[in-house]
Amino acid sequence: MPRYPGIAQTVSSMEGSLFSKLAHRLATMTGERYPLHVGDTWREPAEGCRMEDLHVADHPGMHRYASPHGLPMLLDGIVARASERTGIATEPGNVLVAAGATGALGATVGATMDPGDEVLLLAPYWPLIAGILKSFGAVPVAVPFIGPVTGPGDVEELLDRYATERTAAVYLSTPNNPTGKVIPGDQIDAIVAWAQTRDLWILADEVYEDYVYSGEHRYARSSAPERTFSVHSFSKAYGMAGNRCGYVVGPADVMGQVRKVSTHTFYSTPTASQIAAARALDGRGAAWVAEVKPEYLAAGSAAAERLGLDAPEGSQFLWIDVAEQLDDRGLMGFLGDCLDEGLLVAPGPSFGPYPTHIRVCYTAVSPDITARGIERLARRLGR
Amino acid sequence: MPRYPGIAQTVSSMEGSLFSKLAHRLATMTGERYPLHVGDTWREPAEGCRMEDLHVADHPGMHRYASPHGLPMLLDGIVARASERTGIATEPGNVLVAAGATGALGATVGATMDPGDEVLLLAPYWPLIAGILKSFGAVPVAVPFIGPVTGPGDVEELLDRYATERTAAVYLSTPNNPTGKVIPGDQIDAIVAWAQTRDLWILADEVYEDYVYSGEHRYARSSAPERTFSVHSFSKAYGMAGNRCGYVVGPADVMGQVRKVSTHTFYSTPTASQIAAARALDGRGAAWVAEVKPEYLAAGSAAAERLGLDAPEGSQFLWIDVAEQLDDRGLMGFLGDCLDEGLLVAPGPSFGPYPTHIRVCYTAVSPDITARGIERLARRLGR
Numbered sequence: 001m002p003r004y005p006g007i008a009q010t011v012s013s014m015e016g017s018l019f020s021k022l023a024h025r026l027a028t029m030t031g032e033r034y035p036l037h038v039g040d041t042w043r044e045p046a047e048g049c050r051m052e053d054l055h056v057a058d059h060p061g062m063h064r065y066a067s068p069h070g071l072p073m074l075l076d077g078i079v080a081r082a083s084e085r086t087g088i089a090t091e092p093g094n095v096l097v098a099a100g101a102t103g104a105l106g107a108t109v110g111a112t113m114d115p116g117d118e119v120l121l122l123a124p125y126w127p128l129i130a131g132i133l134k135s136f137g138a139v140p141v142a143v144p145f146i147g148p149v150t151g152p153g154d155v156e157e158l159l160d161r162y163a164t165e166r167t168a169a170v171y172l173s174t175p176n177n178p179t180g181k182v183i184p185g186d187q188i189d190a191i192v193a194w195a196q197t198r199d200l201w202i203l204a205d206e207v208y209e210d211y212v213y214s215g216e217h218r219y220a221r222s223s224a225p226e227r228t229f230s231v232h233s234f235s236k237a238y239g240m241a242g243n244r245c246g247y248v249v250g251p252a253d254v255m256g257q258v259r260k261v262s263t264h265t266f267y268s269t270p271t272a273s274q275i276a277a278a279r280a281l282d283g284r285g286a287a288w289v290a291e292v293k294p295e296y297l298a299a300g301s302a303a304a305e306r307l308g309l310d311a312p313e314g315s316q317f318l319w320i321d322v323a324e325q326l327d328d329r330g331l332m333g334f335l336g337d338c339l340d341e342g343l344l345v346a347p348g349p350s351f352g353p354y355p356t357h358i359r360v361c362y363t364a365v366s367p368d369i370t371a372r373g374i375e376r377l378a379r380r381l382g383r
Numbered sequence: 384m385p386r387y388p389g390i391a392q393t394v395s396s397m398e399g400s401l402f403s404k405l406a407h408r409l410a411t412m413t414g415e416r417y418p419l420h421v422g423d424t425w426r427e428p429a430e431g432c433r434m435e436d437l438h439v440a441d442h443p444g445m446h447r448y449a450s451p452h453g454l455p456m457l458l459d460g461i462v463a464r465a466s467e468r469t470g471i472a473t474e475p476g477n478v479l480v481a482a483g484a485t486g487a488l489g490a491t492v493g494a495t496m497d498p499g500d501e502v503l504l505l506a507p508y509w510p511l512i513a514g515i516l517k518s519f520g521a522v523p524v525a526v527p528f529i530g531p532v533t534g535p536g537d538v539e540e541l542l543d544r545y546a547t548e549r550t551a552a553v554y555l556s557t558p559n560n561p562t563g564k565v566i567p568g569d570q571i572d573a574i575v576a577w578a579q580t581r582d583l584w585i586l587a588d589e590v591y592e593d594y595v596y597s598g599e600h601r602y603a604r605s606s607a608p609e610r611t612f613s614v615h616s617f618s619k620a621y622g623m624a625g626n627r628c629g630y631v632v633g634p635a636d637v638m639g640q641v642r643k644v645s646t647h648t649f650y651s652t653p654t655a656s657q658i659a660a661a662r663a664l665d666g667r668g669a670a671w672v673a674e675v676k677p678e679y680l681a682a683g684s685a686a687a688e689r690l691g692l693d694a695p696e697g698s699q700f701l702w703i704d705v706a707e708q709l710d711d712r713g714l715m716g717f718l719g720d721c722l723d724e725g726l727l728v729a730p731g732p733s734f735g736p737y738p739t740h741i742r743v744c745y746t747a748v749s750p751d752i753t754a755r756g757i758e759r760l761a762r763r764l765g766r
Contacts, residue, residue: 006551006584007640008519011494038448044439045446051434051655056427063428065421065624099482099627102650110518111394115498131647135493136391137520168389201389241448242654244482244627257390264514266649267485271625272434273653 011135029342034373036360037344039177039316041239042367043295046288049238049279054272066271068263070097070247074274077281082249085209086219086230093252096259097245097274099266101207101233104248106132108229110261111254112201113138117168119203120159122146122191123352124319126177126205139166142352146179155190169201170194175208175217175314178351178359180300182314185218192224200227207233207246208315210289213297215313226251229258234277236316238285239292243273299362303374308383316363323356325381331355341376394518412725417756419743420727422560422699424622425750426678429671432621432662437655449654451646453480453630457657460664465632468592469602469613476635479642480628480657482649484590484616487631489515491612493644494637495584496521500551502586503542505529505574506735507702509560509588522549525735529562538573552584553577558591558600558697561734561742563683565697568601575607583610590616590629591698593672596680598696609634612641617660619699621668622675626656682745686757691766699746706739708764714738724759 044050056062069075075092082090098104105128113119115137121129122145130140143162149155159170170191174183195202204220209232221228229250235241250258280288300312309318326334331347335358338345348357360377362370427433439445452458458475465473481487488511496502498520504512505528513523526545532538542553553574557566566574578585587603592615604611612633618624633641663671683695692701709717714730718741721728731740743760745753 006495006497006500007637008494008497011640011643040447044443050439050446052438053435055435056433060427061625063433063623063625064423099486099649103482103648106648111391112389114389114391115520117389128647128650131643135519135644135647137498240446242444242446242651244649244651244653254390257394260394260514261518264511264518265486265489266482266627267511268625268627270627270653270656272655 029339031342032369032372033342033344034369034376035344035364036362036370036373037346038364039236039361040241040364041292041316042363042365043239043292045239045276046280046284048284049240049276051272051276054275059275062271062275064271066268066274068259068268070095070269071271071274071278074278074281077278078247078249081281082230086222086225088221088225090249091252093255094249095247096255096262097247097269098262099246099269100235100241100244101205101231101246102128102132103244103262103266103269104231104246105129105203105205106135106265107258107262108203108231108248108250109133109138110136110265111257113168116166118164118166119168120162120170121352122170122172124176124178124354124357125171125352126173127350129171129205138168141167144353146176146181146183149187152186152190155187156194159191159194163198167198167200169203171203171205172220173205175212177208177315178317178346179319180312180315180317182212182215182217185216188218188220189223192220195227196224202228204228204230206230207236210237211293211296211316212314213300213312217314221249234280238280238288240273240276240280243270243276245269245273245277295367296363299367299370302371303360303362306374306378306383307381316361318360318362320358320360320381321356322358322381326356338377338380341380343373343376345377412722414725415752415755416725416727417752417759418727418747419745419753419756420729421747422619422744423624423747424675424699425746425748426622426675428622428659429663429667431667432623432659434655434659436662437658442658445654445658447654449651449657451642451651453478453652454654454657454661457661457664460661461630461632464664465613469605469608471604471608473632474635476638477632478630479638479645480630480652481645482629482652483618483624483627484588484614484629485511485515486627486645486649486652487614487629488512488586488588489518489648490641490645491586491614491631491633492516492521493519493648494640496551499549501547501549502551503545503553504735505553505555507559507561507737507740508554508735509556510733512554512588521551524550527736529559529564529566532570535569535573538570539577542574542577546581550581550583552586554586554588555603556588558595560591560698561700561729562702563695563698563700565595565598565600568599571601571603572606575603578610579607585611587611587613589613590619593620594676594679594699595697596683596695600697604632617663621663621671623656623659623663626653626659628652628656628660678750679746682750682753685754686743686745689757689761689766690764699744701743701745703741703743703764704739705741705764709739721760721763724763726756726759728760
């Protein structure tokens with residue numbers, strides 16, 4: 001029974017990072033760099049919510065395990081917030097505190113998908129969702145949605161076209177990563193109605209809910225709490241991506257199954273990160289959002305204007321079709337040329353069937369560095 | 384296609400916590416409690432390695448994402464330590480920093496197991512490994528090993544008896560959780576030789592490597608680096624379980640696959656936790672171990688003596704057969720009676736086919752509380 005070096009089939013079919021292929025160039029680069037490819041923030045978290053603010057004297061045992069469910073003080077804050085924002089009565093039993101939105105979605109997918117189950121990913125989508133599904137043997141099905149769908153009347157026919165007997169769920173990201181769009185409320189309602197008719201799960205990735213610049217965010221859970229898993233993140237809301245603390249809110253009768261998977265993939269969410277998140281929920285986080293949101297909007301609007309794009313509606317990204325600038329080397333050639341100028345952007349194929357798109361994040365580095373990076377990109381695009 | 388509320392079959396077959404069934408009793412309890420059921424420490428981490436010691440001024444961006452591979456400063460420390468301890472040349476490419484040993488094992492299992500693959504778990508075993516396997520569709524096969532095996536000559540015949548065409552790996556925990564035994568070096572060698580003959584992976588859970596009180600820990604990786612994944616934890620070594628930072632060292636050509644799964648289950652390990660771990664590796668951790676190890680041994684030896692057991696060889700646990708004290712209510716009745724006295728112990732069935740055993744941790748609470756809890760247990764056992 002020769003086994004070594006056997007690798008899980010689903011995993012070996014997953015693509016590694018495109019950037020690993022360009023890593024040798026990065027290593028030899030000099031001059032200023034413009035890392036616009038990651039989704040992060042240049043801001044430090046609010047004072048009072050940093051690791052240096054969390055003292056053993058105030059929180060004895062703060063380096064020990066927390067409950068795999070979540071710290072009670074944080075669960076209480078999440079319950080209050082979820083109830084208020086969605087209008088749906090929420091209990092601690094509806095919630096799992098998780099190792100970021102990634103951990104939250106992983107546990108949800110692990111609990112609800114059998115191998116071969118298909119999930120419709122409304123595209124463009126957050127790149128990791130496809131790999132999360134594959135990690136648990138489920139099948140991502142990209143459905144180009146943002147752009148092609150011009151109103152709620154388009155939704156049913158589009159989703160019907162991609163659904164099969166194995167479809168188990170529909171995943172959506174709004175405010176959207178990577179397009180910077182906010183899916184309109186009437187389209188959310190149409191997606192929910194379609195999922196209800198077919199009895200499917202809804203995975204609503206709402207980690208950018210606090211960064212809406214125009215329009216309004218509609219919570220799928222507000223109208224379908226029985227089938228919606230809403231995924232949230234302190235990473236994006238309050239500049240704590242490195243803390244790895246997010247959460248998922250879902251039907252109480254299924255959350256016990258979700259917690260089984262989280263217990264066996266990351267056990268519990270870092271205790272200090274949960275204390276920091278609870279502190280952010282006491283008002284310091286909201287004050288921080290009020291301060292940085294105008295800065296994000298200013299940086300995003302300036303970048304969009306320079307690139308000749310619509311101003312962003314939400315999230316922290318711009319989405320750009322660079323088809324006219326590609327030569328026979330394709331997108332990898334374009335990425336390599338950008339890299340030679342110190343400019344890193346995220347490749348479209350990570351977000352769905354988009355061989356000629358790129359994504360830039362306008363909040364990962366300070367506005368002045370972002371502006372210089374965008375200037376280089378604009379010139380390269382002849383804009 | 385009715386789907387809701389479909390649950391993953393492998394997950395729905397997983398057992399929830401036995402304690403959840405006793406939770407209502409806990410809620411109404413008064414008086415001192417003796418939580419000897421968790422594996423943790425009553426000690427705070429070393430000064431300089433606590434969250435309050437990590438300042439944004441010294442580590443700008445310390446709340447942002449770290450590389451999914453691990454912080455370079457921590458990878459360097461791990462590489463040096465793994466090379467020195469195992470005698471095997473180790474590079475950053477052999478290492479993944481992970482969300483605790485749980486995250487490390489989860490990513491390793493996800494990368495190496497196809498659904499239906501079987502893993503021999505040398506029992507008694509660390510409880511979460513069975514659920515980790517099930518989360519990824521693999522099949523745990525308990526092999527009663529510690530106790531039945533009296534020398535290296537027993538190993539091949541025993542493992543042959545449980546191996547099938549689907550066997551993909553053998554998992555061992557040493558120093559052992561839950562028995563407090565250290566698997567002798569000649570038995571490790573026999574396990575490795577058997578795995579090499581069959582071309583199987585070896586999952587070596589070595590999170591208690593720093594807590595050996597008698598005998599010597601033998602690293603499987605030292606003799607089989609091509610097939611061994613060694614799993615380690617700063618949680619257990621340095622009292623940082625709540626930080627969720629551990630690592631796995633394995634064959635470089637497979638670690639890329641392991642990182643694919645970790646990226647999609649928890650993305651990256653908390654940045655501040657990695658800085659704390661790197662600080663511990665600079666000598667402060669070793670000094671901490673030198674201080675607490677005699678305290679652990681004293682608490683464990685005193686508990687063992689009071690219970691009429693052999694002194695512990697390693698780890699932080701004692702393993703007790705309570706068959707003589709069980710009535711027709713079985714182990715759950717015994718656990719309930721203990722709970723009525725404020726005493727929590729871990730049930731044997733979590734660790735393999737042990738319906739009459741319990742595990743106690745003698746490091747989770749301070750030595751005086753531990754001693755009072757052990758006294759109650761000893762009286763209940765008529766010892």
